[in-house]
Amino acid sequence: MAPRRGERERSVQPRTGGPPVALGMAFAMVDSGGVSVALPTRPVIGILHPGVMGAAVGSALKPVAGAVIWAAAGRSITTSKRAELADLVGVPDLAELARRSDLIISLCPPRAAVDVAEQVAAALDGRRQRPLYLDANTVGPATVREIGVLLGEGTVVDGVIVGPPAWEPGRTVLWLAGAGAPVVAGLFGGSPFEVRVVGAEVGAAALAAGP
Numbered sequence: 145m146a147p148r149r150g151e152r153e154r155s156v157q158p159r160t161g162g163p164p165v166a167l168g169m170a171f172a173m174v175d176s177g178g179v180s181v182a183l184p185t186r187p188v189i190g191i192l193h194p195g196v197m198g199a200a201v202g203s204a205l206k207p208v209a210g211a212v213i214w215a216a217a218g219r220s221i222t223t224s225k226r227a228e229l230a231d232l233v234g235v236p237d238l239a240e241l242a243r244r245s246d247l248i249i250s251l252c253p254p255r256a257a258v259d260v261a262e263q264v265a266a267a268l269d270g271r272r273q274r275p276l277y278l279d280a281n282t283v284g285p286a287t288v289r290e291i292g293v294l295l296g297e298g299t300v301v302d303g304v305i306v307g308p309p310a311w312e313p314g315r316t317v318l319w320l321a322g323a324g325a326p327v328v329a330g331l332f333g334g335s336p337f338e339v340r341v342v343g344a345e346v347g348a349a350a351l352a353a354g355p
């Protein structure tokens with residue numbers, strides 16, 4: 145039987161000169177100055193929230209995820225229907241999503257990005273093992289650095305999406321920066337999102353993607 149995407153042996157070379165990141169093993173590891181960033185082979189991925197972009201990202205990651213989950217509390221019928229159409233798994237609320245996820249992806253109105261990160265930080269308070277957190281909102285470097293301080297810079301990946309929600313390849317680029325950027329980039333291999341990793345420093349993606 146042919147391997148599913150995400151189960152193949154492959155490696156990603158960070159442009160920052162770090163070690164290659166081997167995927168398709170028990171863990172993908174990046175050593176970033178003492179912080180160990182790891183994802184299981186088939187991570188649980190939480191999407192906050194499945195708007196038009198969140199649904200496309202969640203759908204793109206389903207082949208490599210154990211589950212792609214979303215949090216129902218407070219969301220509209222429109223979001224709920226979008227999540228259902230994208231075949232994402234609903235959990236009751238953000239706190240439950242934060243506890244269950246190996247990777248959390250924030251895609252919400254940009255003005256709410258810090259608020260969402262604060263809610264996640266509160267939900268994770270006291271938890272020793274922290275999920276990776278990709279802020280993929282259209283926010284500036286200062287905002288994503290603030291999110292890095294809230295959640296711990298080693299676990300925050302800075303992302304900026306340029307282009308429409310990607311249901312087919314060739315139109316949308318996801319710029320990534322941060323210690324965990326190569327690990328996150330590996331999840332999008334073969335998906336409609338083209339990924340460019342620009343460095344290990346949170347804030348660099350917003351700068352590289354440009355205005």
Ligand SMILES: NC(=O)c1ccc[n+]([C@@H]2O[C@H](COP(=O)([O-])OP(=O)(O)OC[C@H]3O[C@@H](n4cnc5c(N)ncnc54)[C@H](OP(=O)(O)O)[C@@H]3O)[C@@H](O)[C@H]2O)c1
Nearest residue numbers: 193194195196197198219220223251252254256281282308
């Ligand atoms: N759409 C694009 O073409 C595009 C392109 C590049 C980048 N982006 C970026 O992607 C991110 C998401 O955009 P989108 O187009 O997917 O937006 P969207 O379709 O409006 O979806 C936003 C999602 O966030 C939820 N939400 C609304 N108010 C919120 C709040 N105060 N706190 C937390 N969540 C809230 C919405 O849920 P309810 O409505 O159910 O409340 C909805 O599920 C933004 O940062 C945007 O800049 C989008």
